[in-house]
Amino acid sequence: MLGIEDPWVVSAYYLCIFSALFCLIWGIIKWNKDDPETEPGEEIRRWAEEENRVEEEL
Amino acid sequence: MSIWMIIIVVAYLGVIGYLGFRGFKSTKTATDYLLGGREAHPYVMAMSYGATFISTSAIIGFGGASAVFGMSLLWLPFLNIFLGIFIAFWLFGRRTRKMGLRLDAHTFPELLGRRFKSRFIQGAAGVIIFLFVPMYASAVLTGAAKYLAYQFSMNYNIALFVFSVIIALYVVMGGIKGVMYTDALQATIMLIGLSFLLYMTYHKLGGPTAAHQALTDMADQVPAKLQAAGHRGWTRMPQFGTPLWWTAVSTIIMGVGIGVLAQPQLAVRYMTVKSGKELNRAIPIGGVFILLTAGVAYIVGSLSNVFFQQTVGEISIAVAKGDVEQIIPMYLQAATPNWFSVLFMLTLMSAAMSTLSSQFHVMGTSIGRDLIEESLGRKSKNGGVLATRIGVLAGILVSVYLSYAIEIKFGKTGTAVVARGTAIFFGLCACAFLPMYVGALWSRGITKAGAIAGLIGGAASSLLWMLLIHEKASTALLLCNTFFGTRSLAIQTVEGKEVFLSSGPIIWAFVDPLLIGLPISILLTVLVSRFTKKITDEHLAHCGMMSE
Numbered sequence: 066m067l068g069i070e071d072p073w074v075v076s077a078y079y080l081c082i083f084s085a086l087f088c089l090i091w092g093i094i095k096w097n098k099d100d101p102e103t104e105p106g107e108e109i110r111r112w113a114e115e116e117n118r119v120e121e122e123l
Numbered sequence: 124m125s126i127w128m129i130i131i132v133v134a135y136l137g138v139i140g141y142l143g144f145r146g147f148k149s150t151k152t153a154t155d156y157l158l159g160g161r162e163a164h165p166y167v168m169a170m171s172y173g174a175t176f177i178s179t180s181a182i183i184g185f186g187g188a189s190a191v192f193g194m195s196l197l198w199l200p201f202l203n204i205f206l207g208i209f210i211a212f213w214l215f216g217r218r219t220r221k222m223g224l225r226l227d228a229h230t231f232p233e234l235l236g237r238r239f240k241s242r243f244i245q246g247a248a249g250v251i252i253f254l255f256v257p258m259y260a261s262a263v264l265t266g267a268a269k270y271l272a273y274q275f276s277m278n279y280n281i282a283l284f285v286f287s288v289i290i291a292l293y294v295v296m297g298g299i300k301g302v303m304y305t306d307a308l309q310a311t312i313m314l315i316g317l318s319f320l321l322y323m324t325y326h327k328l329g330g331p332t333a334a335h336q337a338l339t340d341m342a343d344q345v346p347a348k349l350q351a352a353g354h355r356g357w358t359r360m361p362q363f364g365t366p367l368w369w370t371a372v373s374t375i376i377m378g379v380g381i382g383v384l385a386q387p388q389l390a391v392r393y394m395t396v397k398s399g400k401e402l403n404r405a406i407p408i409g410g411v412f413i414l415l416t417a418g419v420a421y422i423v424g425s426l427s428n429v430f431f432q433q434t435v436g437e438i439s440i441a442v443a444k445g446d447v448e449q450i451i452p453m454y455l456q457a458a459t460p461n462w463f464s465v466l467f468m469l470t471l472m473s474a475a476m477s478t479l480s481s482q483f484h485v486m487g488t489s490i491g492r493d494l495i496e497e498s499l500g501r502k503s504k505n506g507g508v509l510a511t512r513i514g515v516l517a518g519i520l521v522s523v524y525l526s527y528a529i530e531i532k533f534g535k536t537g538t539a540v541v542a543r544g545t546a547i548f549f550g551l552c553a554c555a556f557l558p559m560y561v562g563a564l565w566s567r568g569i570t571k572a573g574a575i576a577g578l579i580g581g582a583a584s585s586l587l588w589m590l591l592i593h594e595k596a597s598t599a600l601l602l603c604n605t606f607f608g609t610r611s612l613a614i615q616t617v618e619g620k621e622v623f624l625s626s627g628p629i630i631w632a633f634v635d636p637l638l639i640g641l642p643i644s645i646l647l648t649v650l651v652s653r654f655t656k657k658i659t660d661e662h663l664a665h666c667g668m669m670s671e
Contacts, residue, residue, distance in 0.1 A: 070359065085204055088204060096404060
């Protein structure tokens with residue numbers, strides 16, 4: 066198939082394409098879905114501020 | 124260098140400089156977006172993810188390795204897409220992000236340390252990462268320097284030196300921050316470039332089926348040495364249980380494929396997104412990006428054999444005179460218009476720079492924050508900063524030295540050093556961190572002692588395997604030879620001839636450290652956890668691990 070005789074290699078070839086397609090379809094379906102429980106913004110803010118401090122030190 | 128090449132180089136540097144300048148002036152890193160409370164444009168966001176996924180080593184190193192091993196390596200992009208993107212973002216990403224925010228963790232060791240309430244874990248994980256990352260960084264450096272050396276026909280050592288100086292300047296000037304616009308631009312060029320390269324390669328060789336068939340028909344041209352090692356042609360898996368099979372499957376495919384789940388630099392990336400929604404969005408983009416970059420590099424690498432056979436009458440590795448990492452640059456120069464190969468080189472160079480700076484970033488934080496500040500408790504402000512800087516500097520020097528030494532040892536021997544170096548790093552990360560990381564996210568039963576046992580057991584067993592048993596690594600590292608007078612304990616000399624110890628299809632000297640270290644690490648984590656003190660319910664609740 067496709068000029069490749071070894072079924073193991075053909076499978077890998079197709080699996081690459083199908084898994085990427087799967088990711089694509091999955092992502093399009095879930096594009097706007099968030100987790101049911103989202104954290105309060107404060108937690109993210111605190112994290113980001115500390116992260117910037119770490120970056121500054123570098 | 125033609126006038127067109129100069130124009131392209133100048134234009135490219137101009138755009139990168141402009142974007143870097145914009146990034147400098149305003150809020151353009153992922154964290155800045157978080158702090159500013161704004162969303163990055165989805166395309167910029169998506170493409171800057173892309174740049175984190177793929178490095179020069181994937182294109183130059185693994186593309187070159189495919190020219191030698193063949194299309195059997197396509198199992199790796201499949202694992203990268205399925206495990207490295209889908210499972211990583213869907214399962215690991217969401218949980219890591221929630222837990223990381225709850226625990227206010229800023230590095231991977233910090234996440235693990237706080238989850239298991241152990242400063243030792245944070246410090247030890249920091250040290251392990253600091254020691255391992257130079258191996259990966261040197262793989263990226265080697266790939267970039269070889270490309271430069273080829274493109275400008277200069278000596279490898281000079282190219283390595285020039286590139287290292289550029290990297291050092293870049294880091295000193297603050298380039299360690301991942302600026303989203305520059306990353307997005309690189310990823311876009313890489314994506315377009317590689318898609319074009321795939322189209323052109325198939326087009327030149329008469330379409331996918333004809334191209335693959337031509338490669339299949341070349342099976343009789345596999346060099347005798349590779350045939351003896353188990354190579355059966357570029358469109359077939361190596362013979363099961365041969366040295367080549369073990370290298371392709373256990374080191375290159377499994378090492379990277381599984382190791383991708385426990386990458387310290389990626390785990391932190393999950394936290395820089397604003398909501399779980401963005402993790403969902405990264406999945407389609409990442410999946411397609413990996414297919415069109417890594418997947419393409421592997422296919423084109425394999426097919427370069429047909430191209431060179433038809434044009435020069437030799438297979439790729441023969442044209443490259445045994446230098447695996449020169450195959451892709453050589454193919455680009457021979458098969459594509461000049462402007463394209465120059466543009467592509469620039470993209471790969473800047474991709475190497477962003478990958479390297481994220482590696483140096485990880486080295487710096489693992490020493491400065493994880494070891495000095497948090498684990499040893501030296502909070503004094505300047506101490507941490509100084510240690511971080513010294514750490515980064517030492518890391519850069521060691522990486523450059525490794526790139527120099529590796530080239531002397533393996534440069535022209537047909538060994539895919541860049542792919543192997545990357546694979547070993549990924550494998551070591553899996554052995555040390557994967558069981559504990561999985562336990563941290565999903566299991567209430569893994570204890571602090573269990574996590575420590577798995578971390579140390581996994582890291583030590585895989586390191587020992589590398590130093591004493593695994594043929595390529597132990598030969599290069601010389602330690603086995605110094606102490607035992609043989610390049611690997613799994614090789615015996617019988618009547619002046621080397622005999623590889625084996626049990627059935629298992630040839631021990633070719634079994635990757637991952638296959639030894641990971642089971643040991645899993646076993647130790649689970650067993651020790653059964654008999655040691657559980658983590659309190661309060662702490663588990665604090666981590667967001669609700670009781671069922």
